[in-house]
Amino acid sequence: MEDSNKSIGKGINRIDGILKITGKATYATDYPKKNMAYAVLFKSTIAAGKIKSIGSTKAQKYPGVIKIITHENILPLNTKGGLRGGALLQSPEITFHGQHIGIVVAETFEQATAAAHLITVEYNQKEDKIDFDNLAKKPEMPKGKELADLVRGAGKSALADAEVKIEASYETPIEHHHPMEPHATVAVWDVDQVTLYNGSQIINGAQTAAAATLNIKPEQVRIISPFIGGGFGSKGGQWANLVLTAVAAKMVGRPVKLALTRQQMFNSVGLRQRNIQQLSIGATKEGKLLTLAHETISHTAVDSEYIEPCGDCTKVMYEVPNSLISYRVVPMNLILPTYTRGPGKSTGSFALESAIDELAYTLKMDPIELRIKNEPAKDPSNGKPWSSRTTVKCLQEGAKAFGWAKRKSEPGTNKIGDDLIGYGVACGTYPARQRDSSAVIKLSLKNKLVYATIEIAASDLGTGTNTILAQTAADGLGLPVKQISVKLGDSDLPPAAGSVGSVGASSFANAVNDACTKITDELLAKSGKQFFVRPTAAALMISENIADFQTRSDSKAPAEAEKYSAHSFNANFAEVRVNSVTGMVKVTRFLAVTGAGKILNPKTARSQIIGGIVWGIGMALTEESIIDPRYGNFATRSFADYHVPTNLDIGDLDAMFINEKDFIPNKMGVKGIGEVGIVGVAAAVANAVFNATAKRVRSLPITPDKLL
Amino acid sequence: MRSETQNLNHLKQGDCTVNLTVNGEQKILQVQPWVSLLDGLRDHLNLTGTKKGCDHGQCGACTIICDDKRILSCLTLAVMKNGSEITTVEGIAHGDDLHPIQQAFIDHDAFQCGYCTPGQLCSAIGLIKEGKAQTREEVKELMSGNLCRCGANVGIIDAIMEVKAGGGHE
Numbered sequence: 001m002e003d004s005n006k007s008i009g010k011g012i013n014r015i016d017g018i019l020k021i022t023g024k025a026t027y028a029t030d031y032p033k034k035n036m037a038y039a040v041l042f043k044s045t046i047a048a049g050k051i052k053s054i055g056s057t058k059a060q061k062y063p064g065v066i067k068i069i070t071h072e073n074i075l076p077l078n079t080k081g082g083l084r085g086g087a088l089l090q091s092p093e094i095t096f097h098g099q100h101i102g103i104v105v106a107e108t109f110e111q112a113t114a115a116a117h118l119i120t121v122e123y124n125q126k127e128d129k130i131d132f133d134n135l136a137k138k139p140e141m142p143k144g145k146e147l148a149d150l151v152r153g154a155g156k157s158a159l160a161d162a163e164v165k166i167e168a169s170y171e172t173p174i175e176h177h178h179p180m181e182p183h184a185t186v187a188v189w190d191v192d193q194v195t196l197y198n199g200s201q202i203i204n205g206a207q208t209a210a211a212a213t214l215n216i217k218p219e220q221v222r223i224i225s226p227f228i229g230g231g232f233g234s235k236g237g238q239w240a241n242l243v244l245t246a247v248a249a250k251m252v253g254r255p256v257k258l259a260l261t262r263q264q265m266f267n268s269v270g271l272r273q274r275n276i277q278q279l280s281i282g283a284t285k286e287g288k289l290l291t292l293a294h295e296t297i298s299h300t301a302v303d304s305e306y307i308e309p310c311g312d313c314t315k316v317m318y319e320v321p322n323s324l325i326s327y328r329v330v331p332m333n334l335i336l337p338t339y340t341r342g343p344g345k346s347t348g349s350f351a352l353e354s355a356i357d358e359l360a361y362t363l364k365m366d367p368i369e370l371r372i373k374n375e376p377a378k379d380p381s382n383g384k385p386w387s388s389r390t391t392v393k394c395l396q397e398g399a400k401a402f403g404w405a406k407r408k409s410e411p412g413t414n415k416i417g418d419d420l421i422g423y424g425v426a427c428g429t430y431p432a433r434q435r436d437s438s439a440v441i442k443l444s445l446k447n448k449l450v451y452a453t454i455e456i457a458a459s460d461l462g463t464g465t466n467t468i469l470a471q472t473a474a475d476g477l478g479l480p481v482k483q484i485s486v487k488l489g490d491s492d493l494p495p496a497a498g499s500v501g502s503v504g505a506s507s508f509a510n511a512v513n514d515a516c517t518k519i520t521d522e523l524l525a526k527s528g529k530q531f532f533v534r535p536t537a538a539a540l541m542i543s544e545n546i547a548d549f550q551t552r553s554d555s556k557a558p559a560e561a562e563k564y565s566a567h568s569f570n571a572n573f574a575e576v577r578v579n580s581v582t583g584m585v586k587v588t589r590f591l592a593v594t595g596a597g598k599i600l601n602p603k604t605a606r607s608q609i610i611g612g613i614v615w616g617i618g619m620a621l622t623e624e625s626i627i628d629p630r631y632g633n634f635a636t637r638s639f640a641d642y643h644v645p646t647n648l649d650i651g652d653l654d655a656m657f658i659n660e661k662d663f664i665p666n667k668m669g670v671k672g673i674g675e676v677g678i679v680g681v682a683a684a685v686a687n688a689v690f691n692a693t694a695k696r697v698r699s700l701p702i703t704p705d706k707l708l
Numbered sequence: 709m710r711s712e713t714q715n716l717n718h719l720k721q722g723d724c725t726v727n728l729t730v731n732g733e734q735k736i737l738q739v740q741p742w743v744s745l746l747d748g749l750r751d752h753l754n755l756t757g758t759k760k761g762c763d764h765g766q767c768g769a770c771t772i773i774c775d776d777k778r779i780l781s782c783l784t785l786a787v788m789k790n791g792s793e794i795t796t797v798e799g800i801a802h803g804d805d806l807h808p809i810q811q812a813f814i815d816h817d818a819f820q821c822g823y824c825t826p827g828q829l830c831s832a833i834g835l836i837k838e839g840k841a842q843t844r845e846e847v848k849e850l851m852s853g854n855l856c857r858c859g860a861n862v863g864i865i866d867a868i869m870e871v872k873a874g875g876g877h878e
Contacts, residue, residue, distance in 0.1 A: 013814050020822030021810040023757020023797035027823060030756035109751065110742055180761045180769055180823040180857045229759070229823030230857050262762040462821030462858050607817045607860060614859025639766035639855065646852035648845075650861040 011603030047632025064111030081213030098267025139328035153322035162282025181229020202498025270338030353683030379565035390595025412694035422692025428679025435497035464604030476516025478536025502672030583704030612677020731799025768854030778834025797826035820858035
């Protein structure tokens with residue numbers, strides 16, 4: 001039963017919204033500093049080899065230039081300090097096009113930019129690995145243990161006995177995160193302490209990686225990141241530019257600002273890897289799955305291995321006695337891939353949920369019915385019971401709300417004028433986890449009103465962390481939201497998990513909730529009184545006339561959670577119109593139904609899910625980074641070539657939440673929505689395109705040329 | 709209307725003096741001729757509300773209102789706008805009274821990270837003033853120069869449609 005006095009569960013406006021609509025929210029480069037110098041990076045123009053010489057005489061003499069930093073004069077850094085992607089100027093080796101090879105520091109941004117263009121570099125070039133199609137013919141075994149072949153039952157060999165088979169290969173391109181705020185840092189040293197203003201999804205992670213790389217202690221580094229202009233994984237692990245700014249500031253003895261250009265974003269801060277996914281499904285004529293194999297070939301970097309695991313959804317989505325999940329990698333001379341929204345699950349679900357759709361058409365069965373028929377009673381990957389599983393509810397409630405019954409089951413038969421109409425469905429999932437986080441609550445009594453300050457080194461990417469923590473504290477302390485202020489985004493605050501992998505809301509809100517319980521307990525003990533009804537912390541501050549009181553709580557996931565498999569689940573419904581003359585696809589309607597436990601704020605949660613849908617539409621229809629095979633750089637290197645969805649591309653999008661109460665994963669019953677929102681979206685669009693056109697496009701993005 | 713050549717006379721000098729009225733206040737910029745209006749506002753006048761998303765006129769984050777028109781401040785040199793009247797996100801509200809589009813953005817949750825928001829707001833004000841876009845589809849099209857990577861598009865268009873219809877908090 002909902003308590004109308006509670007703030008949690010109410011769709012209140014963002015508490016930091018006022019700062020964002022008045023220009024007062026401060027992002028990394030919004031900190032004016034006295035005597036600040038500007039740094040600009042220059043980058044390699046080859047993909048593999050070694051720097052022979054760097055000609056910087058002209059640049060040195062350019063007006064305003066303070067210093068030029070290259071591998072020849074940079075301070076020594078620890079290349080294994082926890083930053084991603086190398087490029088720390090510690091050697092002349094080049095492993096990808098666009099690797100940072102130097103920094104120009106000047107009085108102004110314009111002078112640094114102009115001087116960087118005067119630098120000449122000679123290389124000893126060697127043969128590079130950039131031809132994915134060719135290299136993918138002979139992929140390598142991955143080094144990561146978590147990527148070892150996973151075989152259940154008879155694995156893929158059971159395919160031979162199946163009555164119905166689907167064997168298909170799905171391709172997804174390199175994608176880039178492109179948060180609207182390009183990665184940027186302002187570094188300010190005070191003797192041996194450095195303050196780094198830098199958008200960071202993981203505040204403490206940025207702090208420890210920067211410190212280790214700079215060969216100093218974590219307490220000598222302070223990360224300040226109250227607002228982040230989007231990240232989507234690219235500001236999770238930190239990249240060389242963070243520490244190069246700090247080094248530049250140290251070497252010139254002044255505050256330094258270094259902002260990546262949009263062009264530099266393509267080869268500085270990770271990307272979503274390219275994949276070829278082979279799906280093999282064996283089933284009975286009645287639609288019971290017998291075998292499911294998901295074999296992925298992904299590109300990775302030559303000097304370091306990271307891939308998003310595309311087989312993750314396949315491990316848990318369907319009841320099937322025989323299965324194989326495998327990974328092979330193709331090292332390439334490109335920047336290290338990294339976590340990108342719905343890592344592995346968004347790309348993996350495109351392949352899996354397309355293949356399931358193909359099976360449904362082959363069986364002439366409704367794809368919703370086929371999915372429900374293969375619903376697993378427990379987690380097939382580890383045999384653990386589900387903490388709860390909402391897939392069927394998501395499908396059924398979504399089908400009703402979306403009007404699934406209006407779908408024409410025969411593809412290519414729903415035509416209005418030149419437009420072919422199609423409906424598609426696809427499911428998704430993402431694990432629900434709580435990570436260690438600490439929070440401090442400070443209460444004060446002023447003019448008979450109690451005010452609370454929440455302190456936690458959490459981050460708010462725009463997901464609504466500030467707001468949900470204020471709501472959590474409001475309920476936990478017995479205060480209105482307006483008497484609560486939230487301090488986050490600063491490594492001087494109590495340590496917390498990151499806004500990554502859908503762990504933010506559960507980790508931060510549980511930490512704040514635990515701190516509320518603890519401070520109430522402590523105030524009760526301090527009062528020395530017995531109460532019939534447990535008073536709130538706010539009431540105790542007033543009745544005991546306490547001016548100031550504070551406590552800290554360190555929270556962990558409940559031990560019990562380990563015994564269960566806990567996930568958020570969704571079902572995605574797409575309606576597309578495909579122009580039969582131009583091949584243009586328009587997503588006219590989309591509904592995502594999500595079971596993610598307790599929804600702390602339905603308004604910000606809806607926005608987050610809709611954001612995931614927009615990302616999925618971009619993935620399905622427009623986003624693709626193309627490599628120029630002559631040089632190994634990206635031919636697509638601006639927003640003119642890399643197409644993120646615009647306002648005009650977006651149709652009628654909606655999000656619904658299942659009323660789910662699952663307190664196994666954590667006390668608050670919060671399962672996370674950041675990642676799951678994109679999972680299944682591209683498949684739903686692709687399946688709708690098939691329903692509209694009878695053409696199965698197995699390679700993203702679905703551009704008009706693939707339909708004509 | 710001033711001619712562009714008149715404004716470009718400053719180029720002959722080293723540091724150029726640019727007189728601007730920004731959010732109702734007289735401001736003097738002393739900048740080199742190649743400093744963009746965006747960098748002039750941010751780095752020289754400390755008006756950091758206006759954002760740099762691409763510096764190439766492709767994302768709209770730097771949109772401001774200049775002489776009653778929405779322009780991309782990254783594609784504009786500061787020296788081109790001597791004598792101009794400029795409104796940035798910091799100047800949209802009148803004191804504590806929010807502009808209706810600001811309140812509508814809050815009500816419709818028309819942003820997440822907030823980085824594109826200053827540009828979206830200025831662009832929306834410019835669009836409404838232009839009076840060209842009438843239907844929702846037209847508004848979407850004429851707001852497509854402003855990218856939002858968080859995917860707040862639905863809220864953005866809802867907010868603009870509400871203000872266009874005279875709803876909200878006039």
